[in-house]
Amino acid sequence: MTERAIDDMTSFVNQYNLEILSKMGEGGFGCVYKARDITNEQEYAVKQIKLPIDKQNINCRQLDQFVAEMDCLKNLDSKYVVQYISATIGHENYYYIIMELCSDSLTKILEHKPQVFHRKPKELMNSIEFYISCHIFKELLECVQYLHELDPPVIHRDLKPDNILVALNVRNGRYFKLGDFGLATVHDRNIHSMTNNKHTGDVGDTGYQAPEVVFNEKYDHRVDIYSLSKIGEKIFGLNFNDKLTNNEVIRKRVVKLQDLLQSMSYYNWDHPHKPGPHWKDRPDCSQVLSEYNLWSIHKSYIESDLMDNFISSA
Missing domain, CATH: 1.10.510.10 (Transferase(Phosphotransferase) domain 1)
Known part of the structure; x- marks a missing residue:
């Protein structure tokens, strides 16, 4: 992980009161981490995904589509799908998804x-x-x-x-x-x-x-x-x-x-x-x-x- 990615992850986990426990996987999309909420000890999976383009060049339609799709997925509270807790765009061209740990x-x-x-x-x-x-x-x-x-x-x-x-x-x-x-x-x-x-x-x-x-x-x-x-x-x-x-x-x-x-x-x-x-x-x-x-x-x-x-x- 680059220094900028580490800094961005640090800012994210501090914002959501999370503690990174271990890396679960890594691929072309980014990384998946096992994390714990320090306020209630609940464990989650956190995806850090590198945006394919500069954040400054994301048009409003793309951003709105990302937010709308994440909102849709968060509402899929079902035994059939992994629960998505939250999603946000970071500061250094990354976005983060907090979800149920499997x-x-x-x-x-x-x-x-x-x-x-x-x-x-x-x-x-x-x-x-x-x-x-x-x-x-x-x-x-x-x-x-x-x-x-x-x-x-x-x-x-x-x-x-x-x-x-x-x-x-x-x-x-x-x-x-x-x-x-x-x-x-x-x-x-x-x-x-x-x-x-x-x-x-x-x-x-x-x-x-x-x-x-x-x-x-x-x-x-x-x-x-x-x-x-x-x-x-x-x-x-x-x-x-x-x-x-x-x-x-x-x-x-x-x-x-x-x-x-x-x-x-x-x-x-x-x-x-x-x-x-x-x-x-x-x-x-x-x-x-x-x-x-x-x-x-x-x-x-x-x-x-x-x-x-x-x-x-x-």
Whole structure:
């Protein structure tokens, strides 16, 4: 961190009565710190983000948009999203976001999941891991469904494992929350879906971004559905249909899952000249969730599967 960045951070933490405890992460956007409110001992995550342009050149519209979006996010007080406490622009071309502290990200979960279930590379996913994977994906669908059913809807636009966080305090069996709303936008159905007006062309991780966003085309909330399909592929593993064909019960669920993930990533490169599914044909989260029993297994099946394996190995 440069001396100017340190000075700006010092001014910020003094203003908000915060104490920086440790650095949690660093990237091209800036840094994330673990901080504590010295008045009540509450711990938070603080993002220090470098503005891409000189503060003096930020026009009123850009500044108003930043403030409006931060106000919108602060009002998303829900179990489905990381709570944003406050946001402010500093003195040295930085802005700061104070938010709920989370314990980890889906990226870390996916890195350690095979080891936790003692699954070696190219080994089959057992019924316990498959059950938990289904539950994880279900939680993510519910989180995104919450955003899309707001009035007006909110589009995240940068869904990826790094931005899906694990709650520090698990409540009602829910573990995951959506975070990092740096590219989120409020969606006006009348403007963005029916005219030539577009959302801003900023994009996140292109590995999870819908093609219509990458190519700066007109789009709506279904860009998040595309991202979910790619996250789903990571949760269940690439070519996961081949990995699970030895288990008839799970195989049927996987076939359904594969069809759903494919439909969630529809994009017709030659539309409207070539007939076929278009991105507007992607299912909403509610539709995918309504078919949960078709692509998941009940926990009672795990007990039966474990018993069968025990008997066969005896």
